[in-house]
Amino acid sequence: MINGFMYSPEIFTFSWYDRNLSNQVLLFYNLIDAPLIILFFYYAFKKKFFLKLLVAFILFEIVMTLWKGFNDDSDNIIIGVGTFICLIMNIWGISQYFRNMEHSTRENILVFVNAGFIFYYGLFPVTFYFNYIKFSQATLPYITFINFFSICMATGLISFGIWKYAETQYREERY
Numbered sequence: 001m002i003n004g005f006m007y008s009p010e011i012f013t014f015s016w017y018d019r020n021l022s023n024q025v026l027l028f029y030n031l032i033d034a035p036l037i038i039l040f041f042y043y044a045f046k047k048k049f050f051l052k053l054l055v056a057f058i059l060f061e062i063v064m065t066l067w068k069g070f071n072d073d074s075d076n077i078i079i080g081v082g083t084f085i086c087l088i089m090n091i092w093g094i095s096q097y098f099r100n101m102e103h104s105t106r107e108n109i110l111v112f113v114n115a116g117f118i119f120y121y122g123l124f125p126v127t128f129y130f131n132y133i134k135f136s137q138a139t140l141p142y143i144t145f146i147n148f149f150s151i152c153m154a155t156g157l158i159s160f161g162i163w164k165y166a167e168t169q170y171r172e173e174r175y
Helices: 002-012 019-045 048-068 074-101 105-133 140-165 169-175
Strands: none
Touching: 002 019, 002 048, 019 074, 048 074, 105 140
């Protein structure tokens, strides 16, 4: 959701939009994106591996920032590695769901969350390539639209899963 809000000024071209400020915010956001997803997995699955991965990834970010600086050079590497890790974790999360025959409400919600993240992180290699590796001003509006669209679709999928399964007991008692 934060990512979607960050791209909305580019899509709707607000007059107050300052590109330099946006780049600084984006650098900070990219530093916390993957750690937040890893933290989410730690709390969702209660595996110490995710806590160790979180610490390792934060150390990786620190090393990259000290080595390359707090700029697009370090950010590109951090984004690439973080996206790959997040995509693998979400595929693992869905595989955990399919291992069980019966699912709790919590598991049903988590599969929608993982599917939403897979939708976003699955399209991210396209936006990463054209935004960070082979940047072109001509393709920027299309890449921004693809990124914004994938965020909206992922948010819709996650919201649907939460809406459908989160309050089933309350809805059944009420009706």
